[in-house]
Amino acid sequence: MIEITTLQTEALALLKNLIATQSFSSQEEGTALHLENWFKSHKIDYKREKNNIWAVNKDFDEKKPTLLLNSHHDTVQPNNGYTNDPYEPFVKDGKLFGLGSNDAGGCLVSLIATFTYFYAEKDLNYNLVLVASAEEESSGPNGLNSMLAIIPKIDVAIVGEPTQMHLAVAEKGLVVFDALVKGTPSHAAHPNDYNAIYNCIPVLEWFRDFKFEEVSEALGEVKMTVTQINGGKQHNAVPADVALVIDVRVNDKYTNQEIADILIEKSPCDTLIPRSLRLNSSSIPTDHELVKAGIALGRKTYGSPTLSDQATLTCPSLKLGPGDSTRSHSADEFIYVSEIEEGIEIYIELLHRILR
CATH class of the missing domain: 3.40.630.10 (Zn peptidases)
Incomplete structure (x- = not known):
């Protein structure tokens, strides 16, 4: 040997x-x-x-x-x-x-x-x-x-x-979501009560404050973080929508599919799509x-x-x-x-x- x-x-x-x-x-x-x-x-x-x-x-x-x-x-x-x-x-x-x-x-x-x-x-x-x-x-x-x-x-x-x-x-597993928050596009000089960027404020607060119930002894809580935000192309135009990216680190109490089901049902986004569910x-x-x-x-x-x-x-x-x-x-x-x-x-x- x-x-x-x-x-x-x-x-x-x-x-x-x-x-x-x-x-x-x-x-x-x-x-x-x-x-x-x-x-x-x-x-x-x-x-x-x-x-x-x-x-x-x-x-x-x-x-x-x-x-x-x-x-x-x-x-x-x-x-x-x-x-x-x-x-x-x-x-x-x-x-x-x-x-x-x-x-x-x-x-x-x-x-x-x-x-x-x-x-x-x-x-x-x-x-x-x-x-x-x-x-x-x-x-x-x-x-x-x-x-x-x-x-x-x-x-x-x-x-x-x-x-x-x-x-x-x-x-921990990983699911990355692409989200969209919609609004009414308009000229910045005109009134707009449905501004997509302002509509993001309660959405961001929701992602910040939401807690998944199940906590793992080894891995703790599921950690969810908004990591990217993108909206608007010019200073005088309100965009029709704002795109968000959400990074979710999943503990062993949930499958990635379960995480996706919960967020799609409960989140206040207009659309929320997981990129992949395979990284459990x-x-x-x-x-x-x-x-x-x-x-x-x-x-x-x-x-x-x-x-x-x-x-x-x-x-x-x-x-x-x-x-x-x-x-x-x-x-x-x-x-x-x-x-x-x-x-x-x-x-x-x-x-x-x-x-x-």
């Missing part, structure tokens, strides 16, 4: 190669090649679907339940606040800098190292499936969602996102053996407000990975080298407790 210290060294080298290779969502061809090279060098049978790389453990048995290990290799575009070259990986003061280092390169290489560690082991309690997925940042059509009909049926999943190696046992909340029972194993290792449980590829899964799923979510999408993104090393150790110890 390969030594953990060797895997830690190789995982860090892989992450540097990933950072140095541009991989915006739907443009991950280069990083996919680096991932292929890892599997080839470790003599692991793998497959590629578009820019998704996946593999199963050598002793895969269809009679056993299957555990998915997943993280993504696409990135957002670097923001204007970078003072470093986002594609030049370097280590300073124990930090590895570079675009995608924290979100989610550190998680991905740690899970790949963990999968490699267990790949050839026999008599495991679970099958293992590793998916290094594309298009997570854009929730695109050719990411993990496209793989679920290709890979074996999944019974439980670990999704690698930066959680400081604590256990995100639930994750996700969770794993706190008495699941995977969670119990993590707690036994001293890891804390919490509910995550941020969205990930968990939203595409219908099975119980746990979000867990090295790094800190607050660094994601930030300028001069970094991850501590020690976080990657610890992440590999904790992943391996966690799986030891449920695979044996």
Whole structure:
């Protein structure tokens, strides 16, 4: 069996190669090649679907339940606040800098190292499936969602996102709504008692004050925020309507369809249309053996407000990975080298407790 210290060294080298290779969502061809090279060098049978790389453990048995290990290799575009070259990986003061280092390169290489560690082991309690997925940042059509009909049926999943190696046992879903508030168009010089912009005032107050009844123990309340407003094109004309965008972060007490039904029925908008209902909340029972194993290792449980590829899964799923979510999408993104090393150790110890 390969030594953990060797895997830690190789995982860090892989992450540097990933950072140095541009991989915006739907443009991950280069990083996919680096991932292929890892599997080839470790003599692991793998497959590629578009820019998704996946593999199963050598002793895969269809009679056993299957555990998915997943993280993504696409990135957002670097923001204007970078003072470093986002594609030049370097280590300073124990930090590895570079675009995608924290979100989610550190998680991905740690899970790949963990999968490699267990790949050839026999008599495991679970099958293992590793998916290094594309298009997570854009929730695109050719990411993990496209793989679920290709890979074996999944019974439980670990999704690698930066959680400081604590256990995100639930994750909020997302529904974005486009709303319209109507009025009477007119010249600004004439009286108008049905001004669409003024009509927005009670609508905005309604969205600000409305509360969904069900509160989740792990995720708290559903959070609803008006994030965009657009109306009018010239100073002397009252518009016929004003467009609003509403961002709703859904707890595990509601499905996205239920949220849409409630808002369409109750909101004072003239029209309210959800863009998509597929990014549902996700969770794993706190008495699941995977969670119990993590707690036994001293890891804390919490509910995550941020969205990930968990939203595409219908099975119980746990979000867990090295790094800190607050660094994601930030300028001069970094991850501590020690976080990657610890992440590999904790992943391996966690799986030891449920695979044996």
